[in-house]
Amino acid sequence: MTDARAPPDAEPRDPDALLRRAGVRGNPDRDQHFLVDDRVLDRLPDYASDFDLSHVLEIGPGTGALTDRLLAVADEVTAVERDPKLAAFLRREFADEIAAGRLTVVEGDALEVELPDFSASISNLPYGVSSEIAFRLLPRKKPLVLMFQKEFAERMAADSDTDDYGRLSVSAQHYADVEVVEPVPKEAFSPPPAVESAIVRTVPRDPDYEVGDEAFFLGFVKAVFTQRRKTIRNAIRNTAHISGLDDADAVVDAIEAGETDLDPDVLRRRAGKLPPETFAALARAADEHGRGETT
Missing domain, CATH: 1.10.8.100 (rRNA adenine dimethylase, C-terminal domain)
Known part of the structure; x- marks a missing residue:
């Protein structure tokens, strides 16, 4: 396989320029809020620095701002995008990386397509289906760095006997240690969503109790x-x-x-x-x- 990674000193793709080249704007009615804050984009892969990054799965790549940064640290990336226009743009924008075998763009719904045997997932999830996607990924027992609505993230990581603790906490922590590693303000997205966001890091582990079924x-x-x-x-x-x-x-x-x-x-x-x-x-x-x- 040819290594198509950018040189170490190469500048990452600018998220606003990607939006212009793609000719798209975020559409809240379609659950589209593009992450455009360079600082947050740069930090997302850092939270996975101790993970196996041989094959990273990205759900909802949009115009590829995070995809670009994942390609700088991962051997291979699979990006699952449900919007046909965005999937076509990704294939044009990252044609060299695709030709080198380092990027695969899968067009389809992440809840329906067959997922690859990935080593980790780093994703800015579409919030409308973030719960369903999370519980498709968690049973795979792979480490995850995922962006959620802040309230959802805090409930995932909550300890028992706290106000945020509930079904989501028990279910998520059945599969992994869950940690909220960074709050993300609305202004980090285009267009800004109505809610605050947060990055969650999960590390798979077996529970310290037995369940039969x-x-x-x-x-x-x-x-x-x-x-x-x-x-x-x-x-x-x-x-x-x-x-x-x-x-x-x-x-x-x-x-x-x-x-x-x-x-x-x-x-x-x-x-x-x-x-x-x-x-x-x-x-x-x-x-x-x-x-x-x-x-």
Whole structure:
């Protein structure tokens, strides 16, 4: 493979010039807010400096301002862009890098296209589908540096017994250590979005608890947090139609009778006060005592 990286002293592509050459403007109605702050663009790859950058996946490259910086540090980049006009521009703008085999532009929806076997993902995600994309990437157990709405980012990284802690915190931290590494102001984008943003760094790791059925565990967490103001006893009973339990009362009875490894006092607590390992124990109890035979 020919190395088409720019020389070390080469200036990165100017994000405003890229917008002009592409002949596009961001469209909030299409969830298009282009990151144009050079300082933020330059720092994004720095947060992945200790990652394996042999094959970086970028979701939502837009006009390629971040793509350009990723090509300076990665051996290979795959960029997934759903806008046909932008995908065509990227193929023109980065024709040399594509010819050298260092960049692949995939035109399509990141929730639908087949993703490559990437080593890390560094992306300014389209906010309207950022949650769905994050939970497509997290189970791949690869390190990530992703831009989110600030509120979403803070909920991803929140500790139990804090106001931001919820279903998103438990689900994201099931797959990785999650850290908010930098807030990003609205003015860093063109056009500015209505909300502040933040960069999140995730490092994959196995959880320090066991779950038998991961899909059931995540669904159980989702169900219980729909009743976060209720006690766990009532949340389990009220959400059987969401969690897929056949007999929610049997779960509560088993915990109260000491037939599980849970302290019965947990039934009087609320979801926002429970750490992930307690949710794992609750899900195991629910799976064992509240679900019918599955095939």
